[in-house]
Amino acid sequence: VILINGELNDKLSVRDRAIQYGDGLFETFAVKNGEALAWDLHITRLQSSSIRLGIECPDPALLKREVSSISQHARRAVLKLIISRGEGGRGYQLPTSALPTRIISLHEWPDYPVNYMNEGIVATVCKMRMACNPVLAGMKHLNRLEQVLLKKELLGSDFPEAVVLDINDNVIEGCMSNIFLVKNKQLFTPDLSNSGVEGVVREGIVQLAESLKLKCEILPLQINDVMNADEVFFCNSVAGIWPVKKINDKIFTMESITRRVQKLLIDKNLIIAQ
Amino acid sequence: VILINGELNDKLSVRDRAIQYGDGLFETFAVKNGEALAWDLHITRLQSSSIRLGIECPDPALLKREVSSISQHARRAVLKLIISRGEGGRGYQLPTSALPTRIISLHEWPDYPVNYMNEGIVATVCKMRMACNPVLAGMKHLNRLEQVLLKKELLGSDFPEAVVLDINDNVIEGCMSNIFLVKNKQLFTPDLSNSGVEGVVREGIVQLAESLKLKCEILPLQINDVMNADEVFFCNSVAGIWPVKKINDKIFTMESITRRVQKLLIDKNLIIAQ
Numbered sequence: 001v002i003l004i005n006g007e008l009n010d011k012l013s014v015r016d017r018a019i020q021y022g023d024g025l026f027e028t029f030a031v032k033n034g035e036a037l038a039w040d041l042h043i044t045r046l047q048s049s050s051i052r053l054g055i056e057c058p059d060p061a062l063l064k065r066e067v068s069s070i071s072q073h074a075r076r077a078v079l080k081l082i083i084s085r086g087e088g089g090r091g092y093q094l095p096t097s098a099l100p101t102r103i104i105s106l107h108e109w110p111d112y113p114v115n116y117m118n119e120g121i122v123a124t125v126c127k128m129r130m131a132c133n134p135v136l137a138g139m140k141h142l143n144r145l146e147q148v149l150l151k152k153e154l155l156g157s158d159f160p161e162a163v164v165l166d167i168n169d170n171v172i173e174g175c176m177s178n179i180f181l182v183k184n185k186q187l188f189t190p191d192l193s194n195s196g197v198e199g200v201v202r203e204g205i206v207q208l209a210e211s212l213k214l215k216c217e218i219l220p221l222q223i224n225d226v227m228n229a230d231e232v233f234f235c236n237s238v239a240g241i242w243p244v245k246k247i248n249d250k251i252f253t254m255e256s257i258t259r260r261v262q263k264l265l266i267d268k269n270l271i272i273a274q
Numbered sequence: 275v276i277l278i279n280g281e282l283n284d285k286l287s288v289r290d291r292a293i294q295y296g297d298g299l300f301e302t303f304a305v306k307n308g309e310a311l312a313w314d315l316h317i318t319r320l321q322s323s324s325i326r327l328g329i330e331c332p333d334p335a336l337l338k339r340e341v342s343s344i345s346q347h348a349r350r351a352v353l354k355l356i357i358s359r360g361e362g363g364r365g366y367q368l369p370t371s372a373l374p375t376r377i378i379s380l381h382e383w384p385d386y387p388v389n390y391m392n393e394g395i396v397a398t399v400c401k402m403r404m405a406c407n408p409v410l411a412g413m414k415h416l417n418r419l420e421q422v423l424l425k426k427e428l429l430g431s432d433f434p435e436a437v438v439l440d441i442n443d444n445v446i447e448g449c450m451s452n453i454f455l456v457k458n459k460q461l462f463t464p465d466l467s468n469s470g471v472e473g474v475v476r477e478g479i480v481q482l483a484e485s486l487k488l489k490c491e492i493l494p495l496q497i498n499d500v501m502n503a504d505e506v507f508f509c510n511s512v513a514g515i516w517p518v519k520k521i522n523d524k525i526f527t528m529e530s531i532t533r534r535v536q537k538l539l540i541d542k543n544l545i546i547a548q
Contacts, residue, residue, distance in 0.1 A: 002288050011285035012293060014276050014377055019286060019356070021418035022296030028364075053419070054426060080364060082293070085422075090302075090354060090381040092418065092425040092450055103288055107364040131405030132441060135423060143417035144295035144366065145327070148359075149409060151366040152328060167406060176366055 001070050002105040006062075015087040016101055022142035024084030024101075025049050027200075029067070030237050030272050031077040031106070036067050038237060038270045041200040046083065049139040055085050055100055063102065070106050076272065078107040078238050082142070112239060116160060117262070117274040120243035120254050123234070124159045125223060126150050126175065129167045132194040140197050150175040161234050161242060163226055166195040171221045174234045177242070178202035182231035182257045187216040201235040204270045205261060212260055233258045240271035275344050276379040280336075289361040290375055296416035298358030298375070299323050301474075303341070304511050304546050305351040305380070310341050312511060312544045315474040320357065323413040329359050329374055337376065344380050350546065352381040352512050356416070386513060390434060391536070391548040394517035394528050397508070398433045399497060400424050400449065403441045406468040414471050424449040435508050435516060437500060440469040445495045448508045451516070452476035456505035456531045461490040475509040478544045479535060486534055505532045514545035 002010040017023035027046055029036040036042070043060045050057035063081065071079050082105075086098035130146050150164055154175065161174045171190050173179055178199040181188040187209055192198050209216035226232060232244040232252055241262045243254045265271045276284040291297035301320055303310040310316070317334045324331035337355065345353050360372035404420050424438055428449065435448045445464050447453055452473040455462040461483055466472050483490035500506060506518040506526055515536045517528045539545045 004288070010288045012288050014278070014284045014286050014379060016293070017422075018293045019290070019377075020300075020416070021422050022416055023419060023422050026294075053423070078364060090352060090379075091384070092421045094422070094426055094429060103293075105288060105364075110365070128409055129407070131407035131410070133403070133405035133420070135402055136405070136419060141419055142294070142296055143419045145297060145410060145415055145417045146407070147366045148291075148295050148297050148368070149327070152368055155368060 002103065003066055003070055004103050005101060006066055012101070012103065013087055016084055017086065017088050018082060018084035018101065018142055020088070021092065024055065024082055024142045025053070026080060026082045026140055026142060028237055029079040029081070031071045031074045031079050032272050033075060034072045036071055036079055037272070038200050038204060039064070041203055045140065045198065045200060045203070049141065050083065052139060053141070054094070055083065058083065058100055058102055066102065066104050070104055074106060076109045078109060080105050080107065084142070110238060112160070112274065114274045116242050117240050120245035121160050122158065122246045123161050123163060123244050124157070124247065125163045125165070126153050128153055129165055130172055130195045132166050132168060134194050137194050137196060138192050138198040147175055163223065163247065165223065169222060171223055171226055172196040177234040177236035177239060180205065180233050180235065181221065181226060181229035182255070183229050185214070185257065187214050187257070188221060188225070189216065189218055190221045191218050199235065200237055201265065201271060204265060204268070205235065208264055208268065212264055214257065231255050231258045237271065240274060241265065276377065277340055277344055278377050279375060280340055286375070286377065287361055290358055291360065291362050292356060292358035292375065292416055294362070295366065298329065298356055298416045299327065300354060300356045300414055300416060302511055303353040303355070305345045305348045305353050306546050307349060308346045310345055310353055311546070312474050312478060313338070315477055319414065319472065319474060319477070323415065324357065326413060327415070328368070329357065332357065332374055332376055340376065340378050344378055348380060350383045352383060354379050354381065358416070384512060386434070386548065388548045390516050391514050394519035395434050396432065396520045397435050397437060397518050398431070398521065399437045399439070400427050402427055403439055404446055404469045406440050406442060408468050411468050411470060412466050412472040421449055437497065437521065439497065443496060445497055445500055446470040451508040451510035451513060454479065454507050454509065455495065455500060455503035456529070457503050459488070459531065461488050461531070462495060462499070463490065463492055464495045465492050473509065474511055475539065475545060478539060478542070479509065482538055482542065486538055488531065505529050507532045511545065514548060515539065
């Protein structure tokens, strides 16, 4: 089921700048019993990114109505919301009065093995690096060729996720998730001011860490920090939290802190227990 | 007029990865008396970029037929060809058997003032920087948010084009064109192995310089090189060649070499005299 600007429709005008330039943003929600989880966190990110790109973000109440109408009967599903700048002429210059386009689509819940969440995954480190640009960093915009190519690197491998670095050797995230480290009973996650996507689950963990009496620091991290961590996990809205069992030859014990974070986010209804 | 996969149609499936991720490439042709100019240069770039992205480039003969059918009656027009990876499911991973999408659209010739080409333009230097990523550099892919934001920076100004640097302070190109410098009767254009688009007119100039008995060097350039050049010009398939009269307080004389390059490219039918 797909809604474009509130109408059942799965065809977009070729003039839309999402097609021409990737000129837009998106959000991927987990839907549970008809409810799009972490709504406020998603909308907050969408609104702040809209301001950065100069796109007029549609009214959240309208988005909520449309999202509800499409997901109300879904027990468990993935909902994708795309906001593009709208239609424009040829050329990069902004159209003088663009009406943003809303594309809302409902998708099947992915069949990730249950043990990814429960027992953890074996990960690798991508060879390809991500670019740095503070003007684009943090946003979930529609320019995602880097993620496409990173994911392509994993094609045919047994790694469901991988650590991704930027061209300056900083650890940034996974191909499709954020990354957290646990060291000395404290949480660490990479600074994303130059590269990467500020994920909604990452933001939820940062905000909720205190309630677990955990310190959570955001700072530049290198691959050695990952390899020397006590625990490592990836997180996103659909996968939830995937503990890392192993990267290359290094085995991580899946200790208590990752479990506590997982449980808290499930209890708070930010992610879905697989 | 718009053709999608050979059929008159201006609506694209929302499942197309051009919309979802900007997962594709494009070419912008000048059309003169029904002919898409610099065909071989455009197709060569499209094919080599397709290989880099792992997209199966459609048969050039098919593209030629479709392009001709849409542009045959145009005296002067702009033709845009988009090749996306095709439709896919949700998620970055490549679809197992994607059929690339061909989108061909014909547009009005832009009304750039004639004196941009004949007398030159006043340019500026963009504040925003471009990211560096050798994996994406050079290609005219659909991830163009940087260009959208660069162009936004010029909104309301009198500058039709601007010099753009990367985050490492290298001069890369214009917002929508490539840049050449002339110094001591020699041509220079920035190395684009880390950032920027390898434009078709740029490639034409590199290939044809020898026929003008001009040396043309591709190398890293900084803003001082631009400001100390004897002549500076921007080039792209539609604008042609725009000499630069002035950047900030520096005035460039529009000397003979820019004129000779302009004339050669018009004679070789790579650009259109305005």
